[in-house]
Structure formats: C-alpha cells, structure tokens
Amino acid sequence: MTIPKKYKAGEIETRWQDHWSERGVYDWKPDVPRENTFTVDTPPPTVSGSLHVGHVFSYTQTDLIVRYQRMQGKNIFYPMGWDDNGLPTERRVQNVYGISCNPRLPYEKDWKPEPQSGKKSKKSDAVEVSRKNFIEACEILTGDDEKAFEALWRRLGLSVDWSLQYATIDDHCRKLSQYSFLDLVEKGFAYSHEAPTMWDIDFRTAVAQAELEDREMPGAYHDIKFAVEGGGDFTISTTRPELLAACIAVVAHPDDKRFKDLFGKHAITPLFHAKVPILPAEHADPEKGTGILMVCTFGDVMDVEWWKSSKLPAKQIIGRDGRLIELDYGTAPFTSENPELANSNYGELSGLTIKQAQKKIVELLAADGSAVDGNGTALLGEPKQIMHPVKFFEKGDRPVEFLTTRQWFVKVCDYKEELLAQGRKISWHPEYMRARYEHWVEGLNTDWCISRQRFFGVSFPVWYPLGENGEPNYDSPIYAKAESLPVDPMSDVPEGYTEDQRGQAGGFIGDPDVMDTWATSALTPQIASGWYTNSERHAGLYPMDLRPQAHDIIRTWAFVTILKSWMHEGTIPWSHIALSGWILDPDRKKMSKSKGNVVTPDHLLTEYSSDGVRYWAARARLGTDTAFDDKVFKIGQKLVLKIFNMGKFVVSLLSQLEGEPVSKADISEPLDLAQIEELRATIAKATKSFEAFDYATALQAAEDSFWKTCDFYLELVKTRAYKGEDLAARRSALATLKESLLVYLRLFAPALPFITEEVWSWHPHSTCESIHHAPWPKLEELQIVATPEQDNILLAASEVLSEVRKQKSVAQTSLTTEVTQLKVKGVSSKLSALKSALSDLIHAGHITESGMEFEEDGDLQESDPCEVQVTLAESSS
RNA sequence: GGGCGCUUAGCUCAGUUGGUAGAGCGCUACCCUUACAAGGUAGAUGUCGCAAGUUCGACCCUUGCAGCGCCCACCA
Numbered sequence: 001m002t003i004p005k006k007y008k009a010g011e012i013e014t015r016w017q018d019h020w021s022e023r024g025v026y027d028w029k030p031d032v033p034r035e036n037t038f039t040v041d042t043p044p045p046t047v048s049g050s051l052h053v054g055h056v057f058s059y060t061q062t063d064l065i066v067r068y069q070r071m072q073g074k075n076i077f078y079p080m081g082w083d084d085n086g087l088p089t090e091r092r093v094q095n096v097y098g099i100s101c102n103p104r105l106p107y108e109k110d111w112k113p114e115p116q117s118g119k120k121s122k123k124s125d126a127v128e129v130s131r132k133n134f135i136e137a138c139e140i141l142t143g144d145d146e147k148a149f150e151a152l153w154r155r156l157g158l159s160v161d162w163s164l165q166y167a168t169i170d171d172h173c174r175k176l177s178q179y180s181f182l183d184l185v186e187k188g189f190a191y192s193h194e195a196p197t198m199w200d201i202d203f204r205t206a207v208a209q210a211e212l213e214d215r216e217m218p219g220a221y222h223d224i225k226f227a228v229e230g231g232g233d234f235t236i237s238t239t240r241p242e243l244l245a246a247c248i249a250v251v252a253h254p255d256d257k258r259f260k261d262l263f264g265k266h267a268i269t270p271l272f273h274a275k276v277p278i279l280p281a282e283h284a285d286p287e288k289g290t291g292i293l294m295v296c297t298f299g300d301v302m303d304v305e306w307w308k309s310s311k312l313p314a315k316q317i318i319g320r321d322g323r324l325i326e327l328d329y330g331t332a333p334f335t336s337e338n339p340e341l342a343n344s345n346y347g348e349l350s351g352l353t354i355k356q357a358q359k360k361i362v363e364l365l366a367a368d369g370s371a372v373d374g375n376g377t378a379l380l381g382e383p384k385q386i387m388h389p390v391k392f393f394e395k396g397d398r399p400v401e402f403l404t405t406r407q408w409f410v411k412v413c414d415y416k417e418e419l420l421a422q423g424r425k426i427s428w429h430p431e432y433m434r435a436r437y438e439h440w441v442e443g444l445n446t447d448w449c450i451s452r453q454r455f456f457g458v459s460f461p462v463w464y465p466l467g468e469n470g471e472p473n474y475d476s477p478i479y480a481k482a483e484s485l486p487v488d489p490m491s492d493v494p495e496g497y498t499e500d501q502r503g504q505a506g507g508f509i510g511d512p513d514v515m516d517t518w519a520t521s522a523l524t525p526q527i528a529s530g531w532y533t534n535s536e537r538h539a540g541l542y543p544m545d546l547r548p549q550a551h552d553i554i555r556t557w558a559f560v561t562i563l564k565s566w567m568h569e570g571t572i573p574w575s576h577i578a579l580s581g582w583i584l585d586p587d588r589k590k591m592s593k594s595k596g597n598v599v600t601p602d603h604l605l606t607e608y609s610s611d612g613v614r615y616w617a618a619r620a621r622l623g624t625d626t627a628f629d630d631k632v633f634k635i636g637q638k639l640v641l642k643i644f645n646m647g648k649f650v651v652s653l654l655s656q657l658e659g660e661p662v663s664k665a666d667i668s669e670p671l672d673l674a675q676i677e678e679l680r681a682t683i684a685k686a687t688k689s690f691e692a693f694d695y696a697t698a699l700q701a702a703e704d705s706f707w708k709t710c711d712f713y714l715e716l717v718k719t720r721a722y723k724g725e726d727l728a729a730r731r732s733a734l735a736t737l738k739e740s741l742l743v744y745l746r747l748f749a750p751a752l753p754f755i756t757e758e759v760w761s762w763h764p765h766s767t768c769e770s771i772h773h774a775p776w777p778k779l780e781e782l783q784i785v786a787t788p789e790q791d792n793i794l795l796a797a798s799e800v801l802s803e804v805r806k807q808k809s810v811a812q813t814s815l816t817t818e819v820t821q822l823k824v825k826g827v828s829s830k831l832s833a834l835k836s837a838l839s840d841l842i843h844a845g846h847i848t849e850s851g852m853e854f855e856e857d858g859d860l861q862e863s864d865p866c867e868v869q870v871t872l873a874e875s876s877s
Numbered sequence: 878g879g880g881c882g883c884u885u886a887g888c889u890c891a892g893u894u895g896g897u898a899g900a901g902c903g904c905u906a907c908c909c910u911u912a913c914a915a916g917g918u919a920g921a922u923g924u925c926g927c928a929a930g931u932u933c934g935a936c937c938c939u940u941g942c943a944g945c946g947c948c949c950a951c952c953a
Contacts, residue, residue: 006915219952237953239952283953284953285951288952290953292953293953294953295953296953299952300953301951301952302951302952303953388952389952390952430882432882433881435881436881436948439880439949440948440949442949443949445950551947552947555948555949582947584946619889619890621890621891624882625883625946629902631901631903632889632901632902634902635901638915641913642912644912644913645913646913647912648912649913650912652912697891700891703900710913711917714912718911718912722911805918805919806918808907808908808919809907809908809918809919810906810907810919811907812907813907814907814908814909815910815918816910846910
C-alpha cells in the first residue's frame with residue numbers, strides 16, 4: 001500500500017465509499033441471533049425537495065452509535081425508509097405533473113405522468129387521475145429524490161444496509177398500515193363516529209391534536225348586547241361574532257353574583273332572535289371579558305366540551321369549505337322568535353367566508369336594535385383590537401374550525417396510565433426528554449383522529465353497505481380480509497359484491513378517506529422488521545434497540561409508535577430513544593425549510609470533506625441544539641489531517657525497522673509504559689461514554705488524548721524510535737507508537753470513518769480488512785503491558801518540555817536551539833520520573849546532556865509543576 | 878398559568894460524586910523543526926446570569942429572581 005504525500009479527502013472518501021459498498025461491509029446478517037444484533041428504527045426522511053444540514057447532523061449522530069455497536073461485534077440492522085406519504089408529496093406531485101387525485105376515477109393502466117414544462121400549472125388545469133395512478137406518479141417522482149438522498153447518505157458515510165429500504169407509500173407499508181387498522185378495530189381500539197372534529201377549511205380535512213400549532217393573530221373583542229326574555233339585557237364579549245347564529249346558550253360562572261338572577265331564564269340573541277338558555281358553567285371566568293359569554297357550536301374546544309355535556313342540539317353554520325352554509329330559520333335547531341327577520345339577516349351572511357361574515361355581521365349588529373327594545377344597537381362601541389393565539393393546522397393557512405363529521409378514531413384517552421408505564425420502560429437519552437412524552441400523554445383530551453379527507457395516502461380497508469334507499473350504514477362496515485391487503489376500497493370490491501353494485505341501493509360504497517400519515521409512520525419498526533408478513537424475521541428484530549429522532553416530534557412520532565406497539569403486541573417498540581437537537585442558524589433560529597434559512601449539505605461536504613462535516617455533528621450532544629458554525633468543520637478537517645500525518649509517520653517508522661516486527665511484548669521503557677497507561681484511560685472513558693450513547697464525550701476523550709500524544713509523547717520518543725542505538729529501547733518506542741496508532745484510529749473510526757479506514761489500510765499487520773469491523777479497543781488487549789512504576793512520567797516530561805519550548809519562544813529562537821544548561825527543581829517523585837525518561841527529554845528539547853541539573857525542593861507540592869531554568873546557546877544567526 | 882432545558886473567555890462549547898476555572902476558534906508573538914506550513918510552539922483574556930442559604934470550602938447542592946429557548950394549557 002502506497003501512502004499518499006498529501007491527503008486528498010475527496011478522492012479517498014469516494015474510494016472507500018465504493019469499497020464498502022462492493023464488499024458489503026455494512027450488510028445485516030439475518031442468521032445472527034437477536035442478542036448479538038443491534039437494531040435501529042431509522043427515521044424515514046420526508047422525500048419532498050432536499051435534505052439540509054439538520055438531517056446530516058442527526059443522521060450522523062445515529063451512525064456514530066451504530067458504528068460503535070458494530071465494532072463491539074454486533075450484527076447491525078440499520079435500514080433506511082423514505083416517507084413519501086402525505087401532504088408534502090401530494091402537493092409536489094400535483095405541481096410537477098399538473099395532476100390531482102380523484103379516488104372515484106377508475107385506474108388507467110397505460111397512463112404515465114408527464115412533468116409540466118415551464119410555469120406552474122394552475123389548480124383548475126390539473127388533470128384528474130385515479131388514486132392508483134396518483135400513487136404511481138408519486139413513486140416515480142419520489143424514486144428520483146430517493147436516489148439523490150441515498151447518494152448523499154452514502155457520501156456522508158452512513159453505514160446503512162441499503163438493501164433494507166422501504167417507502168411509506170409502497171405496497172408493503174400500505175399492507176401493514178391497513179393490517180394495523182384492522183387489528184385495532186378487532187381489539188376495540190379503533191372506532192368511527194360522528195362528532196365535532198378539528199377541521200382545516202383549506203385542505204378540507206380533519207386534523208389531529210398533534211398537528212396543531214398556535215399562532216399569534218390579530219383579533220378583536222366585540223361587545224354584543226343580548227336581551228333577556230321578560231325584560232332586561234346583558235352584554236357578552238366575543239372574538240367570533242360571526243358565530244352568533246350558532247349560539248346555543250349563554251353561560252356565566254355559578255358564583256358570579258352579577259348574573260345569578262339570570263340563570264334559568266332565556267336570552268334572545270340579536271339579529272336572529274333565537275331563544276337560548278342562560279346557564280351556570282364552571283369554565284366561565286368572571287374576570288374575563290364581561291364575565292358572561294355565548295356558547296356557539298363551535299368556537300373553540302371549550303364550546304365542544306360544554307356542548308357535549310349540555311344535551312343541547314348543535315347549530316352548525318360553518319361548512320367544510322369555511323363558508324357559512326345556507327339554512328332556514330324555523331327548521332330545528334334554528335328556532336327563532338322572529339324567523340322572518342332571522343332569515344333576512346342570515347341571508348346577508350350565507351355563503352360568505354368566516355372573515356367576510358365577521359365584517360358583515362358587525363355592520364348588521366351596529367344597525368340593529370330590534371332585540372333590545374330600542375335601547376341603542378346590539379353592538380356596543382368599537383371592537384377592541386387584540387393579539388391572541390389561534391389554533392392552526394401546522395400546514396394550514398387559516399385557523400381550524402370545529403365541524404361535525406364522521407371520522408375514525410383510535411382510543412387514547414382511556415389508556416394514559418398504560419402509555420405512561422410503557423414510556424417508563426424505555427431509556428430516554430437525554431433522560432429529561434421523557435418528561436415531554438409524559439406531559440403530552442397526560443394532556444391528551446381527544447382521541448386520535450386518524451382519518452383525513454384527502455386522496456393521497458393509505459386508504460381505509462373498509463366499505464359500507466348501502467340500504468334500500470341508498471343510505472350508507474356506517475354502523476356495520478365491511479372490512480377487507482387481511483390476505484387481500486393492500487386494498488383501495490374506491491377501486492377494489494368487497495367480498496360478496498360486484499363492481500356494478502358500487503353506489504347502488506343495496507350495494508356498497510368504499511370509504512373515501514385516507515389515514516393520517518402518522519398512522520403509518522407509527523409502524524416503522526414493524527415495517528422494517530416485517531411484522532405480519534414475516535413473523536420469524538419480525539421476532540428476530542423486534543422490539544428494536546434504538547429509535548433516533550428529533551425532540552420536536554415526541555408528541556407525534558414517538559408517541560404513536562409507543563401507542564401502536566402497545567396496542568398490537570403489548571410491548572415497547574424499542575428499548576432506547578435518542579433525541580437529537582436542532583440546527584440553529586447563526587441567529588439561533590431553528591433551521592427549517594419553511595423559514596427559508598436552510599443550508600444544504602453538498603457544498604459543505606465538498607469544502608470540508610465528509611469526515612469534517614461528521615466531526616461537527618459528532619461534537620454536539622444529544623438533545624442539545626447547535627448553532628451552525630463553519631469554524632467547527634475546520635477543526636474537524638485539522639484533526640483529519642493530523643491523523644493522516646501521525647499515521648504516515650508511525651507506519652513509515654515501522655517499515656524502517658529490520659527484523660522481527662514489533663509486538664506489545666517489546667514495550668518496556670518507563671515513558672512507553674506511561675503512554676500505554678494514557679491509552680488505557682482514554683479507552684475506558686470513551687467506552688463508558690459510548691455505552692451511554694454519549695458519542696460527543698467519547699470523541700472529546702479520544703481527541704484530547706490524541707493531540708496530547710502528538711504534542712508530547714511523539715516528540716519525546718521521536719529520536720529513539722527513529723535511530724535509537726539501544727535496539728530494545730527503540731523497539732519499545734515503535735511498539736508503543738504502533739499500539740497508540742491502532743487505538744486512536746479505532747476510537748476515531750465511528751466519527752471519522754474515511755480517514756481512519758485509509759490509515760488502517762496502510763498498516764501491514766492489520767488483521768481486520770476494514771477498521772469498521774475491527775474490535776473496539778479494550779483494556780484487555782493491553783494487559784500484557786506492565787503498569788508504569790510512576791504514574792507521572794508523561795506529565796513531568798511534558799511540563800519540562802513545555803517550559804523549554806516556552807523559553808525558546810520568549811527568546812524568539814528556533815525550537816532546535818541547543819539548551820546548554822537546564823536546572824530542574826521539583827519534588828523527588830517528579831525528579832525520579834524525569835530521570836527515567838531523561839534521554840528522550842534531552843533529545844526532544846535539544847538539551848546538552850552535561851548541562852542537566854536536578855534539585856529537590858521540599859516546599860513544593862506534588863501537584864505543582866517543576867521549576868525550570870533554561871540557558872540557551874547563543875543564536876548563531 | 879404549568880412544565881422542561883439553558884445562562885461559564887470576544888465566539889462555539891466542556892466542566893464526571895462540592896476542593897485554586899478548561900478546550901477549540903479568534904487574537905498576538907515566534908518558529909521551515911527530518912509526520913504535519915492545509916503546519917508547529919507559546920502568550921493574553923473570566924465577579925462561572927443575579928441574590929440569599931447550606932458548608933471549613935459552591936460553577937457544582939437548596940431557595941428565590943431575571944433573561945433566553947422549547948413543550949403544554951388558556952383562547953369567550
């Protein structure tokens with residue numbers, strides 16, 4: 001093996017990447033027993049657009065842990081999935097191909113998607129295709145992205161087994177996702193019912209609690225006067241005046257003296273003259289607004305909660321498109337004391353968007369005094385502008401509304417205790433992240449809504465029989481047989497029916513909805529292991545060892561995975577969960593595509609090399625957010641270069657030795673024993689850290705020790721190793737250098753797989769072809785080497801050498817300048833330590849042997865550095 | 878309003894069970910020295926967020942406060 005003169009990272013990294021792939025270095029071996037296998041539930045990245053440095057950061061961290069486990073002799077199951085299911089892909093496929101999905105259309109076998117050239121196609125121009133065709137288009141589009149992602153991951157050196165790939169929209173995932181649904185139904189965990197549900201009016205779909213986020217939005221309190229039946233009035237304050245027509249009651253706190261006399265009476269709403277009860281309710285806050293408020297169906301979660309217990313009929317006025325629906329006063333539940341006026345007023349609002357309706361109703365209220373006996377108008381004063389948090393679907397543009405619709409749910413509220421118990425069986429890294437999971441579980445207040453009124457995704461394997469009048473019977477759904485999965489109920493036919501009965505009275509209809517993407521993502525361990533489809537393999541891989549993921553999706557991904565694992569098999573999905581931090585931009589804002597502050601990784605890999613970029617990721621601790629800082633890449637590059645040079649030096653020294661190759665048995669000199677002791681300490685620390693998934697501390701330990709070794713031990717021993725006349729002493733130095741190199745290379749291998757593999761390959765005595773299958777350094781391998789009699793030899797020699805260098809630096813002279821006299825004053829133990837390495841010290845410091853003087857100083861402490869007096873030869877220049 | 882985390886050198890961050898504050902970057906000076914000039918050697922820099930308490934002794938433990946970040950709840 002020839003050693004290159006300069007380290008060209010790009011060339012060498014490409015070479016090793018290809019080599020590993022050709023040799024199958026990272027392949028999983030199915031026949032190795034479970035206890036010798038380490039399994040990873042890799043997060044499938046969303047395949048829409050490109051990866052950014054945040055991905056590189058967290059995936060590298062997982063790779064570090066995996067590589068350590070591999071070197072511990074574990075068979076590694078490290079798959080890669082692609083999340084190409086869900087809204088981001090749906091949007092993207094629509095834009096790229098100018099198509100949209102209509103599940104009611106039949107599948108067209110010969111249809112192929114064509115990318116739209118030029119300008120973005122308008123929504124209205126989109127060609128409608130069947131769900132199956134849409135999925136095919138998705139697979140074509142995401143296939144290209146997946147190749148690009150894979151190439152990046154390979155370049156980064158992720159030690160994934162690339163034969164273990166899955167995509168969340170592929171047949172296997174849809175099959176398992178549908179099977180999971182059927183299993184949940186069978187076990188009584190999943191149910192469908194019609195109820196108010198959070199709804200996004202733009203996507204026109206139900207959304208789940210976990211997909212919500214708060215946004216600060218401008219709003220306004222509107223003070224509206226209500227009449228009391230039998231005389232009198234009161235004023236409520238609301239930010240949603242447009243929901244006045246949906247008012248079903250007025251409530252105040254039971255102890256609120258101001259309104260006590262009103263309880264039991266009825267209020268008459270302005271404009272619509274609806275008679276609504278005035279009732280006490282605990283959730284009314286006397287301090288807030290006017291202390292008395294209207295309950296509408298539905299303005300917010302409290303309205304829904306209160307309505308459920310009230311037994312009052314709901315008045316739904318917001319349609320699925322976010323516009324006020326048409327309705328007729330006089331028809332229950334829209335009763336009115338004055339239906340004609342109510343209809344006339346509502347007619348002004350009907351068909352308007354929520355925003356438009358709000359503006360309109362303010363005008364109407366300002367002009368209306370009919371309900372309050374000519375005592376002014378219903379609207380009091382000007383609306384008071386405020387900023388307040390409003391709930392949004394995280395991908396949505398307008399606030400969520402509560403709409404009564406039929407949806408599928410998974411019971412979660414009933415099982416909080418069990419889910420908390422499952423969470424406690426898992427090791428969280430860092431430990432405090434468990435609290436986030438527990439808070440989320442404790443705070444759950446709605447069952448998990450898993451149906452979405454979208455087209456693209458995993459469909460429910462369900463049909464509904466149609467009655468004699470063509471009415472669907474939702475209470476006796478027809479479930480697909482497990483063997484037939486995956487099915488698309490919009491094109492497949494349930495057993496016992498024929499296609500021509502679709503939509504016909506006495507026939508059936510398919511469930512048009514698709515599942516929440518988390519319902520599929522919740523199964524990533526089972527998808528990778530082959531649950532249901534390959535029970536033997538599943539049993540050999542599951543539960544898994546490690547789930548790496550980001551901390552912001554504990555409430556979604558971690559939660560649903562734990563949930564489904566418990567519901568399906570009564571177990572935890574993995575024994576460890578490692579939470580990575582975020583990458584922050586230099587202004588300490590989270591780097592994310594939607595913020596437009598992302599840094600893409602390709603140019604970084606080119607500029608700083610894969611090892612350099614990996615080094616940056618390896619320095620950040622789990623759970624800790626890290627500011628993007630290109631200085632750290634440079635430190636990594638510097639370390640790589642140092643490893644290259646140190647390796648080159650040691651390997652060339654070894655090759656210059658004639659005769660028997662050196663071995664550990666040759667290590668005998670006190671200074672060398674001290675260096676081996678240093679290695680032992682470093683191995684112990686790095687191993688302990690890695691066992692706790694703390695790769696960053698492990699790297700730090702290796703790095704600190706490595707630089708120290710290069711700066712001091714290597715300099716001290718250089719002359720002896722190079723041309724030592726005492727052959728035994730020289731062999732001792734060479735053997736120590738060799739062991740040091742082999743230990744450091746392996747300690748660095750998880751973080752810096754390329755440079756370590758390169759240097760490892762130069763070494764003629766390497767027993768393992770790839771360093772990545774070499775055994776992780778163990779204390780036992782150095783057992784044969786004696787412990788030094790004194791533990792401060794390296795320290796004392798380094799102190800003196802450092803002082804000599806300092807004096808030369810102060811004198812602004814070269815480090816090769818001869819020291820004619822060196823007086824060392826120190827405690828006796830240090831002096832004797834120095835004497836045991838005297839010859840090395842003399843050579844490294846360019847000290848004249850006859851000029852050495854030692855003096856014992858009883859006043860000094862053991863921990864004090866020696867006092868050193870240096871006399872330099874006259875500079876010749 | 879509740880919870881979690883953070884606050885240490887100009888910057889990015891370490892600091893193991895309480896015992897005299899650390900690294901790298903940056904900055905300054907010097908050095909071609911036979912592994913390394915894509916380098917090396919050395920130097921300067923801190924009221925450890927604030928306040929009280931426990932202790933012989935506190936960056937570390939306790940309490941309170943402040944600031945930052947995140948999560949959750951509230952949303953009339």
